[in-house]
Amino acid sequence: MRVARRALAGLFAAPALAQAAPVVVVVGGGFGGASCARALRRNGLAVTLVEPHATYTACPFSNTVIAGLRPMERQRFGYGALRDQGIGVAHQAATGVDATARRVTLADGSVLPYDRLVLSPGIALRFDALAGYDEAAAEVMPHAWHAGAQTELLRARLEAMEDGGTVVLTVPANPYRCPPGPYERASLVAHYLRTRKPRSKLLVLDAKDAFSKQRLFEAAWAALYPGLLEYVPLSGGGRVTGVNLAAREVVTEFGNHAGDVVNVIPPQRAGDIARIAGTADRSGWCPVDPASFESRLVPNVHVIGDACIAGAMPKSAFAANAQARVCADAITRLLRGAPVPEPRLLNTCYSLVGPGYGISVAGVYRAVEGVLADSPGAGGISPLDAPPAFREAEALYAEDWFATITADAFG
Amino acid sequence: MAPRLALSLLLQAMPAFAGEAPPGASSCLGCHSPARADGAIPSLRGRDPAEVAALLRAYRDGTAPATVMDRLARGFSEAESRAIAAWVVR
Structure with a gap:
């Protein structure tokens, strides 16, 4: 079997085989995967991101493109900043996961060994439904x-x-x-x-x-x-x-x-690789441990973002980014033999109902009996009786959030 | 058993690597960019942690005007808020 050394960016020549620095492979270059790869790399780990597309097109704010309020170009992001950070980027589809041998197979037949695998494949549309x-x-x-x-x-x-x-x-x-x-x-x-x-x-x-x-x-x-x-x-x-x-x-x-x-x-259901890897259950989505986002079904494989079952957390770009950070820190701890602390995550989702008119829902989540649940007394939606200035501020914050989250994920 | 429990609690509290976020803190960076200084949502890098903790307290108590921070701050105790404030200003 051929090991894709080139995809490991030279810096980290097949370390899993050489018993050197641990290697994490991240499959999926959306808000979850790109954010997680960058956070893992910041924690000093060797990381390869597997993503078939050279350009990512973001869903948040794409409704404003549909309405003619925003050019499509502002939705597109590349992976140059990830490469500059020392992350290996393989523009390939992942086609197989051998969880026993800890190897991912790519469409061109190359194989990536891993110590920990992160799947962030987003959704697949159910064309059978x-x-x-x-x-x-x-x-x-x-x-x-x-x-x-x-x-x-x-x-x-x-x-x-x-x-x-x-x-x-x-x-x-x-x-x-x-x-x-x-x-x-x-x-x-x-x-x-x-x-x-x-x-x-x-x-x-x-x-x-x-x-x-x-x-x-x-x-x-x-x-x-x-x-x-x-x-x-x-x-x-x-x-x-x-x-x-x-x-x-x-x-x-x-x-x-x-x-x-x-x-x-x-x-919808979780993206294809989640099912191929055996991490999706009969619902089509992936049950995970809420502290580490490690799959409940396949050890050493973590699932974040829309594909995972995150309890009360919605399937949002904000949630994927927040899960990516928590998952990256948990993986870093696990690879050092340290315990993973109790998780706490946030979500904030803005929606535009018209230009200059934003509304939001927010949540704070903690693990209750192994599932992420709403923190009592926290979170909720924008006030129903808010004045126009409040709606304008939330529309502005929505734009600002998009600038921040895309900078965090894609540089 | 008590010493072992104490050790495990110590391990729980100890960061495994430099800069590790206390519970809930890393999510803050989804809006409060440490890299962008020109945003409508302020960067918290370099702010006084005591000032950030006081703001979180005011949001939690409903004494500071907010759009979303009141809803988020209510999910954390005073001690948790202080730990978040100390980390998020780095």
Whole structure:
């Protein structure tokens, strides 16, 4: 078997084999993986990041791209700063994990040995969940839930729609990436329609009855987009079971809804390598120890970010970055034979309901019986009665958070 | 058994490497960048740890105006807040 020495950046020539400094391999170069690789390297460990794409396209703020409020270029990030930091970066897909031999196999057949492995593969969209909604259908009815070409496709569809058209947006049941994201998208699409195509309608079909920051979103919709945005919850027949591509319809148990633009956000699971590595359970997501983020199913393999089951912590970029830091410190301790302390993590998620109108949800998490739970008395959503200056400040902080989190992950 | 327990508690409290964050502290850097000084959200690098701890106390008590810091500060005790403040200003 060929060992990919080049990917180990020369500095750390196959140390796992040579009994030298321990090696950590990180699979996935998003907010979780890139942040974790950098934190591990800062702790003095030899790190290789495995990520097939040379450019990362960020999901947070991609809804503003869809609404025409932000250029796509501001969503794109590279890995140069990671290389400069001494992290080996292999632009390959990870195709296999041998947890007994502690080796990762890459698409080109090369093999990376590890002492500890971090999987941060994000989500995979379940193209088997909604009848008729497969990868080909996503070219007609974009999901735009992986940022990139799909984001631009949905943007183009909205731009091409005539005034007076109907946009249909479908939302899955929990859990999925970015719990408030579909409602931010609904808000910003409504903003685009109100300002550019005011005779149009937006129909939001939801597979659940309650959602993140619900009262804040609903108050904003009533104030900003009355008569334009119609929200249909599960109890109103909002659960979509399939699509009819030819008729541009989505299918529910109570009838079909046609749209000139149809945005289907399908159910999701952990990214493929999580399942290949044996870290995903029957839910499709990965149970982990809340202090170290080590897999409950596969030793020496850690899972962070959207792919892991983090209890009360949402699947957000902020959470992935926070988990990355805690996981990196835990791995550093484990490799030194030190105990891992009780975890405490934060999350803050901002959503824009319109330009200059931001809302947030925050949480503080601790381990309770092996699961991350909300700290009593902490966290919660922005006040319902906040003045406009408060909403403006939160919109500004959202932008600032994005600048900080992307600088931390990608330099 | 008592000495062994004491030793294990000591090990628990001891950082395994330089600069290790106390519980909860590393998450702060998700918004408070130590590298960016021009942000709307202030960097905490170089601030007086006693001042940061006092702010956390005021957010926790609801006596300082806040958007999100009141919701976060309520998740930590005075001792935890002081440990976070001492680390986050590095």
